[in-house]
Amino acid sequence: MHATSASLAAAQPVLETISDAEILAGYCRELTIERDLPATLNIALEGMVKNLQAEIAEIYLWRGSPSGFAFSTSRGRSITRRTNAQCDDPMLVRCLEQRTIVCGQADATAIPAICAPILPLGQPYAAARLTRRAGAAGFDGRDRALLLAMANAAALAITNAQLKEAVDDQKDTARDLEFAAEIQRHLLPNVTPGEYPIFGFNRPIRQVSGDFFDFFTLPDQRIAFALGDVSGKGMNAALLMAKAASLYRCLGKTIFCPAEILRRLNREIQETASHGMFVTMIAGIYNPSTGSLEFANAGHEPPLLRSQDHGYESFPADAPPLGILPELIMTARKVEMGGGEFFIFSDGLTEFRYGQGEQLGADGLIQMMESFSSLPMAERIEALLSELNQEGWSLRDDLTVLAIDDAWVKTHD
């Protein structure tokens, strides 16, 4: 930018009078007021038309499309905006290619024209182009100096307006994300740990989550539950999460067979999922009065059953995740909890890492959980999550836990 200005300066006369400096001061002052891009272009163009006695002023802005420019034109006070215009004016092309001010007659006519590059945008594809009526006096050295100074001031103002647009867009996106996250949180049951035999926890690694959990009491007082983990992270995972969670809540209230729920969910998701996205999921039904548990596992991290004597049993997946194969062949497992605890968790939990070390893994998880073995289940999980929230531990994925405490029923009858 400085080198270019220096090379241009040799060809440019300095401004002639104090009044020119006053013109520029006024022009710059107008442009320092924060405005959006169209308003900034209007002010920049009006000032050029007025102070250089031009009939038409145009500012060309490259929008990144191969066919070219979006540009705004001012005829006196009338501003029009066009998009995807071709840039075929030889003077403008020269001005842009050589990054230099170009003065002459437009298209070999008697129309005086002048083009100035707008450089501080960080790219060479912005310029101002001014013309006067056919036969009017041509642009002289003073006009060149004035326009060059105005183009630089306009460039800074345009850059600021573009940055403001980008920041406003980011604010809109952040607002949308926060709203989406709030809606997602409402898709999950909100139960205080320890006040019910089952509770869940979800912490998204980004604003929105690709994991979900759900549970609800069936008419016969059994409790239906599920935990799912959509591949990937962020908004695309969150959208599929919302779909899978809604389908589950609907199907789970009418179909009391976990394997059949997963088979139906698989068909629905497989028909519409794109980009190879899939959902690992466990669905089940817990009977608090008998302690029996029935569940099916589609590609999900093995859940853990902790017996009353603190022994652990894990249950590998019965079938691949949902959304990959047209049909799932799977049957549900039945286990008796016998006063024990059942933990389902997303791989966000086992993939926790301390520093650059190994992942926590299922064994590390059990070891850490047992270091709080004197605590009741809900408090033990809270202690575990609190430990993993300490400095040094890094979360790589959404984190979700669903826990069922069969001993809870006996202590709360």
Add this chain to the structure above:
Amino acid sequence: MTETTGQITNRRVVHLAGEIDLEHAPQVRKVLLGAVEQGRMILVDMAEVEYIDSSGIACLIEALQEARKNSADLALITVNPQAMRVLALARLDTVFDIHDDLTSAVRA
């Protein structure tokens, strides 16, 4: 993440290496779909894959689904134990055709 593509006896071989996670998934997806578009039999060499997450697995699944649409085949070869553990846990070893080495994949 690095990847290279080669051609062995009418099979396109895509070598994946490093961490195949959310950050690298778009690049892996492009390479795999490009290979599927050009070949009838695609072998994905995963010997040097140090870590693969669900975004990376989704790339492999999309490539497999595309290959099947085009009546082409896609198989995984020399999957290292860490990646194999992830695939087996999710029962994806029943979805993908997996071979111990290039020779057995070429014979298949």
